[in-house]
Amino acid sequence: MSRASITVENVSKHYETDSGVQHALSGVDLSIEDGEFVSIVGPSGCGKTTLLRLIAGLESPTSGRILVNGEMVTGPGPDRGLVFQAATLYPWRTVAENVRFALEVDDTSSAAADRRVQTLLQMVGLTDRAAAYPDELSGGMAKRVGIARALAPDPEILLLDEPFSDLDVATRESLQADLLSLWRDLGKTVVLVTHTVGEAVRLSDRVLVIQGQPGQVGTDLDVDIDRPRDPQTDSFKPYVNAIRRTIRADARTDQPTTQPVHTDHP
Ligand code: ADP
Ligand code: MG
Numbered sequence: 541m542s543r544a545s546i547t548v549e550n551v552s553k554h555y556e557t558d559s560g561v562q563h564a565l566s567g568v569d570l571s572i573e574d575g576e577f578v579s580i581v582g583p584s585g586c587g588k589t590t591l592l593r594l595i596a597g598l599e600s601p602t603s604g605r606i607l608v609n610g611e612m613v614t615g616p617g618p619d620r621g622l623v624f625q626a627a628t629l630y631p632w633r634t635v636a637e638n639v640r641f642a643l644e645v646d647d648t649s650s651a652a653a654d655r656r657v658q659t660l661l662q663m664v665g666l667t668d669r670a671a672a673y674p675d676e677l678s679g680g681m682a683k684r685v686g687i688a689r690a691l692a693p694d695p696e697i698l699l700l701d702e703p704f705s706d707l708d709v710a711t712r713e714s715l716q717a718d719l720l721s722l723w724r725d726l727g728k729t730v731v732l733v734t735h736t737v738g739e740a741v742r743l744s745d746r747v748l749v750i751q752g753q754p755g756q757v758g759t760d761l762d763v764d765i766d767r768p769r770d771p772q773t774d775s776f777k778p779y780v781n782a783i784r785r786t787i788r789a790d791a792r793t794d795q796p797t798t799q800p801v802h803t804d805h806p
Contacts (some may be wrong), residue, residue, distance in 0.1 A: 544607075545697060545729045546572040546595060551604035552754070553590050563754035564590040568604070570748060570757050574696075577723050577730045579740035581783060582750035583791050588733040591750070592701050595731065596622050608697065618644075621690030623700040627682040629674040635685050636661065636670040642692035660688040663722060680711035687719070697729045705735065716743060720767065737787070741779045742769050749783060751790040759786050 548570045555562040565587040572578050580588050593599045594606055597615040606613040608620065616622075629638045640657045661667050664684040674682060683703060690698060700719075704712040720743055723730050734740050740747045744763055751758030761783065765775050 544571045545574040545576070545609060546570075546731070547607040548591070548595070549605050549607070551591075551594060551601045551606060553587070553594060553599065554602045565594075565750075566752070566754035566756055568750075568756050570760075572729060572731060575727055575729055576746065577720075577732070577744045578746045578748060579732045579734055579744040580748050580750060581734060581737055581740050581787065582755060583787055584735070586750040586753070586790075587755035588735075588750055589701055591755075592622075592699050592731065592733050595697075596620055596699055618693040619695050620697045620699055621693065621695035623683075623686050623690045623698070623703045625702045625705055627674070627686045629682060629685055629689075631674050634671050634673055635666060635677070638674070638685055639688045639692055642689040644693065656692070660691055663691065664688045664718065678711070679707050680715060683707065683715060684718075687722070691722075691726075695728070697731065698723075699731050701733045702735060703732075704739070712739075717768075719743065737780050737783045738771055741765075741776060741783070742771060747779075747783060749786050749790075751786065758790065759783070 548568050551565060551568045552563075553565045555564060568591065580591065582588055590599065594601055595608070595613065597613045597617060597620070600614075608617075630641065633641065636657050639660050640653055643653055643656060657670075658667070661670055664687050666681060666684050666688065669677065669681060674685070677685070686703070704715050707715065716739060719730070722728070732740070732743065741763055747759075747761045747763060748757050749759035749761070750756065761779065763779055765779070769776060771780075
């Protein structure tokens, strides 16, 4: 039996808009194993968010199919937790209440729910901010609440869409390290969309580059470096350079109207 946790089979996605059909993805095939940490990179507009939303079940493919643990995805489910770039916390709920709300339990006053919220806040290092409101949090803290909330139903798969892109370098690095520990400790399957190539190489087992317009998986690269990984080492840079070259080569073949490629430093 395959250990594939996520299988995307020949998936294409078009959007009907007022100005015509927008082709986001074309013939995407990929397979992600149970417990793998996979990053998805590629130029803006290549379909990364679309791919993640399809796996999440927030959109359906125009053609092809997506399986999670062998079951066809027909909508969102508690087996997949989502973290978006914008934290979208309820401003009138405390940190603990925001996380508790995501438990989706009928009896939200139960002691078991309380304990679960405490455990989740501990996992993301926010125990002492449980009673704070979102407008009292730093960007990094809000992001941690978003991660705790995504982990609340104990999903097997964590899907993250550029979760750290609006944070300063120090906060971003500390959250990257925390995400890595959570992945290792909890044994989740992680799919991280990022436009920072260094982040993908630092964290993942495998990096998928979405290429072309509409996008498909162009490059599939195993990152064979021991963790923790140091971007300053000789083994690290060749990966970053190889991925950047692929993205740049792809961007050169794009239409002139395409947005610039992000090539942030690691
Ligand atoms: P990325 O996340 O890689 O920047 P997206 O998945 O957001 O790319 O978008 C891929 C393409 O699909 C883009 O051309 C975008 O304009 C288009 N697209 C995405 N979502 C929609 C939508 N809801 N309606 C119409 N077009 C969309
Ligand atoms: Mg996107």
